[in-house]
Amino acid sequence: MSRRRVANPLALAVLSCLNERPMHPYEISTTLRERGKEQSIKLNYGSLYSVVEALQKHGLITTRATMRAGRRPERTVYEITTAGVEEFEDWLAELLSTPMREFTSLEAGLSLMAGLPPDEVVRLLDKRCDNLRIELRSMEAAGQVAAEMGLPEIFTVESHYRHALLTAELAFVTDVVKRIRSAEFGGTKVWRRMHELHANGISFEEIMTDPVGHLGEEARILQGPDQPHT
Amino acid sequence: MSRRRVANPLALAVLSCLNERPMHPYEISTTLRERGKEQSIKLNYGSLYSVVEALQKHGLITTRATMRAGRRPERTVYEITTAGVEEFEDWLAELLSTPMREFTSLEAGLSLMAGLPPDEVVRLLDKRCDNLRIELRSMEAAGQVAAEMGLPEIFTVESHYRHALLTAELAFVTDVVKRIRSAEFGGTKVWRRMHELHANGISFEEIMTDPVGHLGEEARILQGPDQPHT
DNA sequence: GAGCAAATACTCTATTTCGAGTAATCGAGT
DNA sequence: ACTCGATTACTCGAAATAGAGTATTTGCTC
Numbered sequence: 001m002s003r004r005r006v007a008n009p010l011a012l013a014v015l016s017c018l019n020e021r022p023m024h025p026y027e028i029s030t031t032l033r034e035r036g037k038e039q040s041i042k043l044n045y046g047s048l049y050s051v052v053e054a055l056q057k058h059g060l061i062t063t064r065a066t067m068r069a070g071r072r073p074e075r076t077v078y079e080i081t082t083a084g085v086e087e088f089e090d091w092l093a094e095l096l097s098t099p100m101r102e103f104t105s106l107e108a109g110l111s112l113m114a115g116l117p118p119d120e121v122v123r124l125l126d127k128r129c130d131n132l133r134i135e136l137r138s139m140e141a142a143g144q145v146a147a148e149m150g151l152p153e154i155f156t157v158e159s160h161y162r163h164a165l166l167t168a169e170l171a172f173v174t175d176v177v178k179r180i181r182s183a184e185f186g187g188t189k190v191w192r193r194m195h196e197l198h199a200n201g202i203s204f205e206e207i208m209t210d211p212v213g214h215l216g217e218e219a220r221i222l223q224g225p226d227q228p229h230t
Numbered sequence: 231m232s233r234r235r236v237a238n239p240l241a242l243a244v245l246s247c248l249n250e251r252p253m254h255p256y257e258i259s260t261t262l263r264e265r266g267k268e269q270s271i272k273l274n275y276g277s278l279y280s281v282v283e284a285l286q287k288h289g290l291i292t293t294r295a296t297m298r299a300g301r302r303p304e305r306t307v308y309e310i311t312t313a314g315v316e317e318f319e320d321w322l323a324e325l326l327s328t329p330m331r332e333f334t335s336l337e338a339g340l341s342l343m344a345g346l347p348p349d350e351v352v353r354l355l356d357k358r359c360d361n362l363r364i365e366l367r368s369m370e371a372a373g374q375v376a377a378e379m380g381l382p383e384i385f386t387v388e389s390h391y392r393h394a395l396l397t398a399e400l401a402f403v404t405d406v407v408k409r410i411r412s413a414e415f416g417g418t419k420v421w422r423r424m425h426e427l428h429a430n431g432i433s434f435e436e437i438m439t440d441p442v443g444h445l446g447e448e449a450r451i452l453q454g455p456d457q458p459h460t
Numbered sequence: 461g462a463g464c465a466a467a468t469a470c471t472c473t474a475t476t477t478c479g480a481g482t483a484a485t486c487g488a489g490t
Numbered sequence: 491a492c493t494c495g496a497t498t499a500c501t502c503g504a505a506a507t508a509g510a511g512t513a514t515t516t517g518c519t520c
Contacts, residue, residue: 008506009335012342016342020434020435020438021435021438024469025469026469026470027469037341040333040337040340040341041338041341042333042507044509045470045508046506046508046509047506047507049470050506050507054505054506074469075469076470088345089346092339092342092343092346093350093354095335095336095339096336096343096351096354096355096358097355097358098357098361099336099358099362099365100336102334102335103239103270103272104330104332105239105330105332106326106330107270107392108239108270108388109322109325109326110387110388111269111270111388112242112246112267112322113322113326113384114384114385115249115318115322116322116323116326120323121326124323124326127328128326128327131327132329135329150451151451152416152417152451153415153417154344154415154417154418154421155417155451157340157343157406158337158340158341161337161340161399161402162337164398164399164401164402165398165402166329168394168395168398169329169394169395172390172391172395176387185383186382186384187383187384187385191384204249204250204251221380221381221385238477254499255499255500256499257499259499260498274479275479275480275500275501276501276502277476277477277479278500279500279501280475280477281476284475284476304500305498305500306500461520463518464517464519465517465518466517466518467514467515467517468513468514468515469515470513471512472509472510472511472512473510473511474507474508475508476505476506476507477505477507478503478504479502480503481500481501481502481503482501483500483501484497485496485498485499486495486498488493488495490491490492
């Protein structure tokens with residue numbers, strides 16, 4: 001299991017709210033939403049209530065009161081404990097100081113992109129660039145509005161961070177597209193040839209049993225690490 | 231539920247392997263590991279076997295044979311179906327062309343960083359920069375080795391992508407640190423003052439009930455959206 | 461004052477995910 | 491020939507997650 005007994009980042013957001021003042025879970029959810037935190041921390045009811053329960057079980061928060069108005073569902077108000085404050089500060093410190101291994105979907109896509117022909121990949125990545133530019137522009141517009149409302153940067157860093165990452169992604173993908181187009185991208189020729197053969201009815205399995213024979217000397221790397229004399 | 235009946239990216243990796251040739255699950259896992267794909271796609275046995283089962287249930291793969299050697303556990307060899315090939319190509323196309331909303335831990339951290347005093351945040355982010363530089367250098371060394379082995383770029387794009395993102399992160403965080411230090415970062419003064427009051431025993435709750443009174447005119451934004459005349 | 465959409469405040473359950481556990485076999489050394 | 495660690499190949503159950511569903515109340519219009 002993870003080092004923290006409650007691992008979901010939503011738990012950190014809960015601690016953050018309760019560090020300000022006692023609240024009931026639904027109030028936490030609306031507070032986070034109002035402040036735009038659901039942009040950076042995944043929030044859904046199922047997780048919220050189980051995370052709150054887990055925090056309580058581990059003594060990081062306690063119920064302060066349960067009240068009801070009329071026949072409505074009970075509202076349970078929670079408050080943070082000393083241990084909870086400590087956990088909040090320690091966890092936040094870790095998030096800020098220590099880069100974590102994260103798995104993004106583009107990384108997954110890039111790592112398997114050899115499965116599609118290069119021209120198709122170029123087309124798809126080009127489309128991504130368009131999408132990225134659109135999103136970047138809409139983030140910039142939203143940032144403008146926030147700035148005009150006098151919202152200080154401390155409340156919008158996350159979105160500036162996302163903007164910076166998306167900008168870097170756009171630059172990277174643009175470059176990759178350009179280099180596949182010019183075949184400057186390492187391996188493009190073998191990659192293209194392989195999909196041409198496949199389009200002509202030769203299975204990948206067959207190609208892979210004798211890569212050099214089908215694709216030429218450059219395909220030597222495709223040979224499994226050790227299939228010696230048989 | 232997600233648009234795809236099997237949503238785990240590991241399922242895409244499975245389809246990718248079976249698109250090359252039939253394999254049994256354990257062989258899939260070692261293949262992915264050998265090729266370094268576990269760097270970009272989370273792989274663990276529990277998920278692997280349930281994902282394979284789900285793919286089979288939905289007709290994207292079928293069992294080709296189950297064999298056993300001696301008293302060892304059965305090896306079930308799977309092969310991809312036509313529907314599976316289609317799903318593979320469509321899914322991969324989507325990953326490459328469409329930016330997805332992802333939740334990174336730094337984004338979560340930044341969005342809650344006001345909960346720690348600015349000097350502490352500076353210290354932590356500085357530490358992160360050190361860590362980032364170390365990781366970048368080790369990625370560069372690994373890239374060097376791969377290049378010398380003649381491994382073409384098509385097999386290492388993912389890691390170049392990660393390198394580009396980490397570089398952008400380093401630049402962003404470095405800039406934020408610099409600007410908090412110089413108090414050029416919007417909101418720094420109120421932020422610092424708030425933690426000073428808190429260190430002197432005033433609770434956040436108390437501060438937030440009258441932000442302007444405690445923190446000055448600049449703290450007007452901290453007032454909830456609508457607590458009118460009461 | 462009747463009707464109806466939105467907001468309030470959760471609950472429930474089907475999946476998914478995780479990773480430790482198991483059990484057999486292989487190979488290298490003594 | 492035997493032992494000991496690595497590898498092979500999966501199983502299992504606890505825990506986390508997602509998000510649809512429920513039931514009440516409020517506010518607004520006509």
